[in-house]
Amino acid sequence: VTFDGVSKDVPGGADYEVKASDLTSGFHTLVVTDYYGKESVTIYFKVATKYTVSIDENSQTCEAGATIVLPANDQGYYDVTNKVAYAPETVLTVDENMTLKSIELNVTMTPGASIRLAAPTGLRFQTTVKSGNGIAADEILNSTTVTTGTLITTLDLYKANENTLTKDSKYTFLDIANDGWFNDGTKTETGKFCGSIIKIQSGNYGRAYIAVGYAIINYSDGTSKPVYAKVTESNAKSIQYVAKKVQASDKFSG
Numbered sequence: 496v497t498f499d500g501v502s503k504d505v506p507g508g509a510d511y512e513v514k515a516s517d518l519t520s521g522f523h524t525l526v527v528t529d530y531y532g533k534e535s536v537t538i539y540f541k542v543a544t545k546y547t548v549s550i551d552e553n554s555q556t557c558e559a560g561a562t563i564v565l566p567a568n569d570q571g572y573y574d575v576t577n578k579v580a581y582a583p584e585t586v587l588t589v590d591e592n593m594t595l596k597s598i599e600l601n602v603t604m605t606p607g608a609s610i611r612l613a614a615p616t617g618l619r620f621q622t623t624v625k626s627g628n629g630i631a632a633d634e635i636l637n638s639t640t641v642t643t644g645t646l647i648t649t650l651d652l653y654k655a656n657e658n659t660l661t662k663d664s665k666y667t668f669l670d671i672a673n674d675g676w677f678n679d680g681t682k683t684e685t686g687k688f689c690g691s692i693i694k695i696q697s698g699n700y701g702r703a704y705i706a707v708g709y710a711i712i713n714y715s716d717g718t719s720k721p722v723y724a725k726v727t728e729s730n731a732k733s734i735q736y737v738a739k740k741v742q743a744s745d746k747f748s749g
Contacts, residue, residue: 497526520544520559548593551628557589570598570712570720573630573640580640582714599627600641600710602724608706608732610741617693618734620645621677622708622724624686632686642711643673645690650703650731658728660707662721695734705731 496503496511505511513525525538544559550572557563565572567583574581575594581587605621624643626632635641646660648668653659656666671690676683692704708724741747 497524497528499523518542546589546592548589548595550595551597559590561589563587563589565595568597570600570722571714572596573598573635575630578634578638578640579715580712582716582718582720585714585716596628596630598630598635598712600635600712600722601625601627602708602710602722604706604708604724604726604730606730608704608737610734610737611689611691611693615693617691617695618704618732618737619689619691620647620706620708621687621689622673622706624708624710626686636686636710640713642713643688644709644711645669645671645673645688646707646709647671647690647692647704650705650728653705653731654728660705660726661723662709700735700738701733703731703733703736 496505498511498513498517503511520542521544522539522541525540526534527536528534545556546559548555548557548563550566555563563586565581565583565585565587569583571583571585572581572595573579575596576591580598581595587593602622602624605623609619609621611617611619622643622645624632624636624641626635636643646662646664646668648660648664648666652666652668656664660668662670669690669692673688673690675688676685677687677689678684688708690706690708705726705728707726710722712720712722714720
């Protein structure tokens with residue numbers, strides 16, 4: 496019996512065993528000859544390459560070239576190895592070991608607003624994006640996989656449009672792309688950022704503005720999904736309101 500070029504005498508009727516460690520991925524040849532050297536059978540066979548696909552806590556073994564369909568979750572999946580996101584129900588071809596985790600971004604607004612002191616001054620709203628399911632915020636938010644920003648409009652327009660503000664809204668609003676994380680003077684916190692409306696005319700100092708923070712998940716197929724912060728009318732503030740609160744505070748020095 497000759498296996499991949501290595502021969503061994505085997506008594507008639509006996510078993511010939513091949514070690515599992517010898518069954519590497521790819522093609523193999525098994526040749527059986529009789530006592531007189533006459534070839535009696537030749538077997539060509541291929542051992543399929545197998546990979547492990549882990550989706551959250553569930554793992555499965557797949558042959559190379561097999562296809563899998565991702566479950567229909569809300570925000571899609573993050574490929575821990577290749578650092579990309581896949582949309583729900585994406586069909587993937589398995590050609591390597593894969594570890595996928597459900598994306599769980601949570602977007603919230605800091606209550607109220609603050610005065611932007613840096614020129615040009617204005618009214619500033621703060622958003623926080625947190626990443627769950629063991630996907631580090633530093634990893635997923637500091638890449639092209641997720642982009643963030645702030646939508647700002649007036650409260651009266653917001654109320655006139657069913658208390659809804661998204662990037663697809665058909666009325667006037669600002670869309671301010673985030674270009675850096677907030678620093679409180681001692682540290683920078685990944686996921687926390689501000690968006691401001693600036694150059695407010697004095698006639699609008701008493702006009703209330705409302706903001707909605709967002710995170711856009713950019714999938715490998717070119718599609719995307721927005722995740723918005725939930726806000727209510729109580730989130731709206733005017734620059735006059737904030738200034739009076741500052742003036743009335745214990746720390747106000749005149």
